[in-house]
Amino acid sequence: MGYEAVIGLEIHLELNCMTKMFCNCPNLPGDEPNLNTCPICLWFPGAIPQFSHETLEKAVITSLALNCEIQKESAFDQKVYYYPDLPKGFQLSQAHRPLARHGWLDIIGMDGRTRRLRIRHVHMEEDVAKLVHETEGRTPISLVDFNRAGVPLVEIVTEPDMRSPHDAMEFIRALRMQIRYAGSADCSMEAGTMRVDANISIRPEASEVMNTKVEVKNMNSIRHLGDAIAYEMQRQEACVRNGEAIVLHTRLWDPDRRMTTPMRGKFEGPCVPDPSVPAIRLSEEWISEMKSRLPEMPGEKVERFINQYGLSRDEAVMMSSERDLSEYFESVVKENIAPRLASHWVATQLLPLIRERQQNIAESPVTPARLAALLSMLAGEEINTSSAKIVLTQLFERKDSPEAIVQMSGFSQVSDKDELDRLVDRVMADNPSAVEDFRNGQAKALGFLIGRAMQASQGKANPKMIREILTKKLG
Amino acid sequence: MSIDTFVYRNTSPPPDAAGTPLSGKRFSVQPNMSVRDWPTGAGSLALEGYVAVENATVVGRLQMAGAYIVGSTRMSEFGLGICDDSSARAVVDGHADIALITDTMGEARMAAALTGLCGFKPSYGIVSRLGLIGLVPSMECFGMVARHPADITAVLGAVVGPDENDFSMVVDGIPDPGAEKGDGDLRGSFGVVPEILELLGKEEIKIFRENLKWLEMxxxxxxxxxxxxxxxxxxxxxxxxxxxxxxxxGKYDGVRYGYRAQGTKNWNEMYLKTRDEAFGFLVKTYFMQGAYFQFENYQAFENACRIRARLLRETQRLFEEVDMLVLPTRRHGFPADTARSVKETYEAFSFTVLSNITGQPAIHLSNPRGGKPFEPGVQLVCPHCADFRLLSVAEQLYACWKGGY
Known part of the structure; x- marks a missing residue:
């Protein structure tokens, strides 16, 4: 009998707000420990939380980017537990009345078909402090850094719609793309601004039962998420085959040993409505305003790029995979560059160079205007492709305009008919056997002769004209 | 100045505040009301040595209005009940004109009822709670005790109004001292709740009825x-x-401030021992009850929230029939000043918790005749945000009382 996995995800995203969620401290958890704290986020007696409007806006934008229905009324609850990383014995979260419900994202399944994965709800939540365990002499001590306490988060809870590591990884990729487009969170598993926990159970294939689940935490990349789920599926299947019961608990992914290890029983503390943070009531108008602030999302953008610019679907998907990239592409096109030429050069030439230099396309020294100037010379046959590639590399190192670099480096293409005539004559004279081969019907020999001519001109000859002249003289 | 009455005394001289609304008025606060740089222990070992880092909004507004805060009085732990409270004593003994007292279940009215003063609890959400260190955010507020309702009117006028740092305040309808203070004849109708009679003794019923008769007269x-x-x-x-x-x-864990137990091996032990040692009997019992409802019987808590909403609706509906409710404040045989258990405390405060649950304003007026041995006075409750009307009625009743019984 075969087994299938039932997987649901709980994703915590740090919103990129300027301040914390209930006070005006900067949202900079990485600063010097306990620098960004105040009576509210340290929960001094007598302090009252002040819910930040920016958190609400970014949480709503996030929810809209995940196709959720924003709830007109939501409220904060206290998730009660005692731990030194929690300055007040409870965490402010939205357990009973979340901000948004009923979202979805589409992914391409392993069978190549589009699948819609449902999101149960999105709620707001404050982050907790960071514990640092050290020793003082021989005494173990625990230090608390409250910079992260009160940092605004959203938690996204999916339905258990995923069946494989592939589904989960694709879901996270799709989610990351949507949220980065919306601009409300950075979504880096590596940097800890996106934390993904997976709830996994298994059941006989084609069955509808929901068996006891196990929660797996501590994956800090999408690859680890996939590996942890694959490991946990195998582990549970082995348990079932050995007649062992699956117990509800939490496991940690150990990236070095590439396995999950038990951490603790799954603890669900009580959630009590919070009396100090007012309930949130949103009007239809305000929600519409938030919708209008959402940028064009990747799905729509792909269709527009196909229709407006005549890109192929693959090219359009590539050019809209990130918001910065799509904006870069459109800026180049606006400088009167043929869209497919722009897309081709950005994808195959520019991006690899940017990646090599670990730069960001929005901050690259090769601005859209500079790339456009280069491509415009290429399209106008002032330079050839190989020269253009060299100039592009130089644009990363030099502040000069592409035109100046072409001038200074002597890359200007030779399109003078007499000069090229003489060049072709010389090449034909130097390679009589190739000329003979062509005349005997070996078409390949033309390419060889063009290559020789280009070489002789140090790459500066206009290849199109060389071909024309050669064909004429050989014919 | 009695050592017993005050736990901290202001060492700065009174301000030169001529021409300000509260010029010359002396206030006492409790040590759970934040006054910058004052010890603010809230009557609890949990906050031993804690010093306030900023002023409560109310404290700042009183100072702006020219008031002089003479010191902070002894209080029950976190202001729950009045068993160890000396705020009314500060007024009775003439050290202060107005005592501020945390009102979580009727403490201002009860303290006044026991000392022949008047005690007032404002509408929930019209006075900032920022800097008030209490336990029950949805019910507690700054209560006031004074000899005469006019003093309370002046104080409320100085402290009422929105505070951009207290997000729990009401958004619309905060009463405006100038506009709301009713003039002229305010005589209208009082509602008596017959169900309270079941909770009173014969002698109490007799006196309560006499008070009602006097109102009708x-x-x-x-x-x-x-x-x-x-x-x-x-x-x-x-x-x-x-x-x-x-x-x-939950925040009193010994991690960031306040009392921390010594000699513990790990943080779990530190939590347990700190919290075990830091709280007194009443507060600890109360915490345990709350934890029981949170962890073991959440359904009961949800039911209580639903019933609270219903009781609020029913009380609001009564104000379509009458202008105010008139109730006794205290019960003979259930003294609030010696109530040390949760049960005794709720028995003592049976008549005052209503307005803490509904958020409506309430005042206790002692009969200035000061009848002995048992003269309960009356408690008036009115619709939310009608605070200044309530105070005007109180002033008018005082005038009648002074005029003769």
């Missing part, structure tokens, strides 16, 4: 209005109050 109409579940008010207050207290008290 002075031109007020008195009607019976029913709250069938009146006996539920203390129960609902207990369930919701203890749950909120259990959460509010």
């Amino acid at each position: 002075n031109g007020w109409k008195v009607h019976e209005v029913s709250i069938p579940d009146f006996a539920l008010f203390p129960v609902i207050h207990n369930v919701i109050g203890s749950v909120e207290a259990s959460s509010s008290g």
